Amino acid sequence: MSEFDDLRERIATFSAVCAEKLRKQKSCCHTIIVMLVIDKHKYESQKYYFNKAVTLPYATNSTLTISNVAISMLKDLYKGNEGVKFKKAGVIVTELIDEDKKQLQLFEEENPKHLALMKAMDFLNAKISDRKVKLGTQNLNLTWNMKQNHLSPRFTTRFNEILEIKCL
Numbered sequence: 001m002s003e004f005d006d007l008r009e010r011i012a013t014f015s016a017v018c019a020e021k022l023r024k025q026k027s028c029c030h031t032i033i034v035m036l037v038i039d040k041h042k043y044e045s046q047k048y049y050f051n052k053a054v055t056l057p058y059a060t061n062s063t064l065t066i067s068n069v070a071i072s073m074l075k076d077l078y079k080g081n082e083g084v085k086f087k088k089a090g091v092i093v094t095e096l097i098d099e100d101k102k103q104l105q106l107f108e109e110e111n112p113k114h115l116a117l118m119k120a121m122d123f124l125n126a127k128i129s130d131r132k133v134k135l136g137t138q139n140l141n142l143t144w145n146m147k148q149n150h151l152s153p154r155f156t157t158r159f160n161e162i163l164e165i166k167c168l
Contacts, residue, residue: 001085001086001089002083002084002085002086004074004075004078004082007036007074007078007086007089008071008074010089011034011067011070011071011074011089011091012067012070012071014070014089014090014091015032015063015066015067015070015071015091016063016066016067018066018091018092018093019061019062019063019066019067019093019118020063020122020125022061022093022096023061023099023118023122026098026099026100027061027096027097027098027099028059028060028061028096028097028098028099029056029059029060029061029066029093029094029095029096029097030055030056030058030059030094030095030096030097031053031054031055031056031093031094031095032053032054032056032066032069032070032073032091032092032093032094033051033052033053033091033092033093033094034051034052034070034073034074034077034089034090034091035049035050035051035088035089035090035091035092036049036050036051036074036077036078036081036086036088036089037049037050037086037087037088037089038050038084038085038086038087039085039087050077050081051077052073052076052077054069054073055095056069059095059097060114061099061118062114062115062117062118063118063121064114064117065114066091066093070091
């Protein structure tokens with residue numbers, strides 16, 4: 001991808017997936033990392049990996065907060081690299097803590113309305129399934145799936161993948 005809007009949509013989707021996973025495991029993150037990777041075989045450049053990290057003043061698992069911070073970091077990474085085709089993009093959340101062990105901040109705190117909104121979003125997505133409720137920056141028609149071309153067989157955990165031996 002080389003267009004900013006396409007990259008922004010992917011980063012917003014990856015952010016939403018990260019936030020959803022954080023809420024499922026009842027965790028929050030302090031640091032968000034956005035990365036972009038150029039195909040090193042197509043460009044004669046010394047730099048192939050671009051990344052940026054931001055540590056938030058408070059822990060969060062809000063899709064809105066994580067997505068907004070990730071998109072602002074993407075804007076910074078994209079400056080000066082217009083027209084370059086990126087092979088990979090991603091969002092990583094780190095410094096995870098339990099949701100109930102968040103330390104309150106005196107001057108900066110997350111919008112309390114986000115908690116109710118995220119609960120409603122998670123409830124509707126669980127009821128309807130397939131992540132139908134999305135942010136406005138996400139493509140409503142595009143679904144996100146990981147590339148799993150080299151996935152190992154699960155012989156010990158999936159009965160339908162158990163090897164069958166046929167005697168002649």
